[in-house]
Amino acid sequence: MGWKKWLLIIPGILILFGGSVLLGWSILQISNQTDAVAANTGSSATQQKEEFSKEVINTPVSEEILVLDNGEKGHDFISEVHSFYDETLTWGRIDTADYEEQKKKAESIIETITHIKEVKNEELKADFTTIQGLAETVVKSDDREAMRKLHRYFHDLDIILHGYDYDETFQITKFRGEKQIE
Known part of the structure; x- marks a missing residue:
């Protein structure tokens, strides 16, 4: 595999990794917000x-x-x-x-x-x-x-x-x- 292919693969892997981290962080934030809303509603x-x-x-x-x-x-x-x-x-x-x-x-x-x-x-x-x-x-x-x-x-x-x-x-x-x- 030539160095030109690696120039395409490495940024693709970094973008995929960065997107996964961003998605996971977003899901965690939504989950925390849902827990905070449930705690503040006084529903228990x-x-x-x-x-x-x-x-x-x-x-x-x-x-x-x-x-x-x-x-x-x-x-x-x-x-x-x-x-x-x-x-x-x-x-x-x-x-x-x-x-x-x-x-x-x-x-x-x-x-x-x-x-x-x-x-x-x-x-x-x-x-x-x-x-x-x-x-x-x-x-x-x-x-x-x-x-x-x-x-x-x-x-x-x-x-x-x-x-x-x-x-x-x-x-x-x-x-x-x-x-x-x-």
């Missing part, structure tokens, strides 16, 4: 929880107000269900939430409520009656409004029972925490 419940103040502002409610048969703490039950709804319904996910998953959770809520050992507040009892009715609605049909209300009940009760900021509630519950135990 984890980010929502980080923004949610866990500072105790109001007096937490005694755990004696809600006693479950299975030994689980009522406060923990409320928090767990609230977390489930945060992960599955918030940030616009209510329209695309898996109905079968929501139905199973509603069945679990009904099961737990029917096995509550004691509720020491009439307003909280009324809230659980409403919650049970909403859960039964979700079990019977794919009712997104009932799912939204369930989330709001558990959201408010979680905040009220643990004493977090009242300003971040939907004001949907009858129980407000003022009277802890009757």
